[in-house]
Amino acid sequence: MGARGRMGATVVEAVRSAPDMTVALTVDAGDDLGSITPDNTDVAVEFTVPSASLRNVLTLVRSGVSVVVGTTGWTDEGFAAVRDAVDSASRAGQSVVIAPNYALSAVLMERFARQAARYFESVEVIEMHHPDKVDAPSGTALHTARVVAKAREDAGLGAMPDATTGDETSRGQVVDGVHVHAIRLRGLNAHEEVLLGNPGEQLVLRADSFDRSSFMPGVLMAVRSAASGTRPGLTVGLEPLMD
Incomplete structure (x- = not known):
C-alpha cells in the first residue's frame, strides 16, 4: 500500500x-x-x-x-x-x-541510547530529514525520546538541568521531559543524533540513512x-x- x-x-x-x-x-x-x-x-x-x-x-x-x-x-x-x-x-x-524506523542502524542506536541514558545528566535528540517529510518530529525521534525518558525514570533520575528563560520555542518539542529538535534541509535523507552529557564529557550516538x-x-x-x-x-x- x-x-x-x-x-x-x-x-x-x-x-x-x-x-x-x-x-x-x-x-x-x-x-x-x-x-x-x-x-x-x-x-x-x-x-x-x-x-x-x-x-x-x-x-x-x-x-x-x-x-x-x-x-x-x-x-x-x-x-x-x-x-x-x-x-x-x-x-x-x-x-x-x-515500527517508527526500519533501518537497523537506527534501531541499534535507540537500544544503545536506552542503555546509556541512566548514566548521563542530560540527553537531547536531534533528527534531520529532507523537507518533503510531512511529520515533525519524526516518529523515530519521538520513540527514542520516550525510550530514553523511561530509562531515566527507571533509574530514579530527576528532571534534566535547563535554565532557559523567555522564548523556549528554540528548545524544541519536549517529549516526556526530553527535548527533541527537528531539522528539515534539502540534501538530507534520514538522520538522528542522541546527545548525552555529563560534567566534562559527552557521548554522541548517530545513525545516518543515506538512501531508502x-x-x-x-x-x-x-x-x-x-x-x-x-x-x-x-x-x-x-x-x-x-x-
Missing part, C-alpha cells in the same frame, strides 16, 4: 528481489482495499500517510491480513485501536508490526515475522524481531 510513493516503490522492488517473496498486489490512494484478502495476500506492507494509516490498518486486520506498517505519526490511541483489533482477529497467528534502501532489510525482516505467525498481535518497533 502506497506503492507509488517514494518508500512504497522501494519496498515493491525489495520484495520482488527477495527469493522467498512475491508481490501479490500494488495499491495506492483511491484503490479498493477490498482487493486485499487472505486468499491473495499473506502480508500487506503499508507505507502511506499518517491521516490514512490507522484506517488502512484496521481495514486490513478486519479482513484477516497481517500488516507491516512503515507510516509514522502514530499515537498511543492508534496503537490501542490496532491492538484491540488484532487481538480480536479471527485468523490464528495474525499480526501487525508497526537502508530500510529494506528491516522491512523484509518484519514481513517474514508477520508471515510466520510466530508473534501474533501487535509488535511496536523492530527491536523485538532482532536477535
Whole structure:
C-alpha cells in the first residue's frame, strides 16, 4: 500500500528481489482495499500517510491480513485501536508490526541510547530529514525520546538541568521531559543524533540513512515475522524481531 510513493516503490522492488517473496498486489490512494484478502495476500506492507494509516490498518486486520506498517505519526490511541483489533482477529497467528524506523542502524542506536541514558545528566535528540517529510518530529525521534525518558525514570533520575528563560520555542518539542529538535534541509535523507552529557564529557550516538534502501532489510525482516505467525498481535518497533 502506497506503492507509488517514494518508500512504497522501494519496498515493491525489495520484495520482488527477495527469493522467498512475491508481490501479490500494488495499491495506492483511491484503490479498493477490498482487493486485499487472505486468499491473495499473506502480508500487506503499508507505507502511506499518517491521516490514512490507522484506517488502512484496521481495514486490513478486519479482513484477516497481517500488516507491516512503515507510516509514522502514530499515537498511543492508534496503537490501542490496532491492538484491540488484532487481538480480536479471527485468523490464528495474525499480526501487525508497526515500527517508527526500519533501518537497523537506527534501531541499534535507540537500544544503545536506552542503555546509556541512566548514566548521563542530560540527553537531547536531534533528527534531520529532507523537507518533503510531512511529520515533525519524526516518529523515530519521538520513540527514542520516550525510550530514553523511561530509562531515566527507571533509574530514579530527576528532571534534566535547563535554565532557559523567555522564548523556549528554540528548545524544541519536549517529549516526556526530553527535548527533541527537528531539522528539515534539502540534501538530507534520514538522520538522528542522541546527545548525552555529563560534567566534562559527552557521548554522541548517530545513525545516518543515506538512501531508502537502508530500510529494506528491516522491512523484509518484519514481513517474514508477520508471515510466520510466530508473534501474533501487535509488535511496536523492530527491536523485538532482532536477535
